[in-house]
Amino acid sequence: MNGTAPLSITHFVENMERGGLERAVIDLIGAQREAGHECRLVCLFDRGALADELSASGVSVETCNKRKGADFRALRRARDLLRGGGVLHTHNAAAHYHAVLASVGLPLQRVINTRHGMGESNPRSRREWLYRRSMSRTDYAVAVCETARRHLHNSGVSPRSALLAIPNGIRTEGFRGADHAVRAWLRSELALPPESRLVGTVGRLEPVKDQANLIRAFRRVRFSVPEAALVLVGDGGLRMELETIAAAEGVAEATRFLGDRGDVPQLLQGLDVFALSSISEGYSIALLEACAAELPIVATDVGGNGEIVRDRINGLLVPARDADALAAAMVEMLLSPDRATAMGRAGREWVTHEGSFRTMAARYEALYRDEAWHPGSDV
Numbered sequence: 001m002n003g004t005a006p007l008s009i010t011h012f013v014e015n016m017e018r019g020g021l022e023r024a025v026i027d028l029i030g031a032q033r034e035a036g037h038e039c040r041l042v043c044l045f046d047r048g049a050l051a052d053e054l055s056a057s058g059v060s061v062e063t064c065n066k067r068k069g070a071d072f073r074a075l076r077r078a079r080d081l082l083r084g085g086g087v088l089h090t091h092n093a094a095a096h097y098h099a100v101l102a103s104v105g106l107p108l109q110r111v112i113n114t115r116h117g118m119g120e121s122n123p124r125s126r127r128e129w130l131y132r133r134s135m136s137r138t139d140y141a142v143a144v145c146e147t148a149r150r151h152l153h154n155s156g157v158s159p160r161s162a163l164l165a166i167p168n169g170i171r172t173e174g175f176r177g178a179d180h181a182v183r184a185w186l187r188s189e190l191a192l193p194p195e196s197r198l199v200g201t202v203g204r205l206e207p208v209k210d211q212a213n214l215i216r217a218f219r220r221v222r223f224s225v226p227e228a229a230l231v232l233v234g235d236g237g238l239r240m241e242l243e244t245i246a247a248a249e250g251v252a253e254a255t256r257f258l259g260d261r262g263d264v265p266q267l268l269q270g271l272d273v274f275a276l277s278s279i280s281e282g283y284s285i286a287l288l289e290a291c292a293a294e295l296p297i298v299a300t301d302v303g304g305n306g307e308i309v310r311d312r313i314n315g316l317l318v319p320a321r322d323a324d325a326l327a328a329a330m331v332e333m334l335l336s337p338d339r340a341t342a343m344g345r346a347g348r349e350w351v352t353h354e355g356s357f358r359t360m361a362a363r364y365e366a367l368y369r370d371e372a373w374h375p376g377s378d379v
Helices: 020-034 051-056 072-082 093-102 126-137 146-154 180-189 211-224 239-248 264-269 285-292 323-335 337-354 357-368
Strands: 008-013 038-043 060-063 086-091 108-115 140-143 162-165 197-202 228-233 255-259 273-276 297-300 315-318
Touching (some): 008 093, 020 051, 020 285, 020 357, 038 051, 086 093, 086 357, 108 357, 140 357, 146 162, 197 264, 197 323, 211 228, 211 239, 211 323, 264 285, 273 323, 285 297, 285 337, 297 323, 315 323, 323 337
Parallel strands (some): 008 038, 038 060, 108 140, 140 162, 197 228, 273 297, 297 315
16 A cells, blocks of 8 residues: 555444444454554444443443434434544444544545445435435445446445445454364353253344344254254344244253353364254345354345355255255254364465454555545446
8 A cells, every 4th residue: 555644543333332344343343453553433312232342452432322313412412423534434334424524524535434234225215315415425325245346236226436345354364163172161061961062152132143043943953853953042022922932942951141241262173063044134244154154054045145155065055944945054063073174274364364353444545545546346
């Protein structure tokens, strides 16, 4: 890169509740600070569970405390926080158009937006209309996978300079492959027999993740692999409903809901197979972490999942909402341990080279400095 002067970067998010977007923002800020840049975070709503992690590392975290509907007080607060100029990097649609509106006339060096999912299915929604309108004051819009970039392009998203794809990255050095001691610890921790085979998933308990279908598929898995157990890491509004489904499917005694956890890397070390049952995804941080933990993966073939999980190389892809296909893939993994191990190693090798957060940060810095880095811009 030609420019070497440190940058002042403001990341603008809805909040910092635990999730893939928020983890990507934390890792991106970490890489940018390592490079000597000044970073801070502004939350449109409240702080969220992960905000303290940034504050503890010395990053300023401010909130606008936006209420439902039009909230001019929150917009004034956002404007005051953005007066310092520099680079504005927003994350997702609502945070973006609010930040753009609040910053009209301010001396910003560059305005970048990242959409961390596929965007809404209805391009005529109010949120998507406001998002498209905000593109007239946006230098670059970034999708986290090529599939999402094409979707946004077809939806009419057209920033001033370019619409690009920059895959998210993670700190792969924080993850280790399966460990016999950790596996024994986790089974003991979960009050499961030592011979249990663990299928795990990580994600918020919400409709788009479709853990209900995963539980239904798991009932079928138990017919072929009776020692299998299902571990769900994450929390959300569907927890009670999912617990009810597990009971109705007759698998409650083999299903564990761990809630929101801060030790995901260690938990992954104790699993045998990672499963993702989403009906929509952008570029899943959970899948990147599963790769880093050398886990064989079963995932639905939606969004950017196929850009992470290469079918029959580091995992298996199945159609969304198909419990039979999901169950068959999990059984195949559990009954073919040598092949599953080889797939896990292939995933670790791939993510080490392609999924680094430093690579992600370098690509964003090129955009901040308006340098010529335009991969994936052709449709």
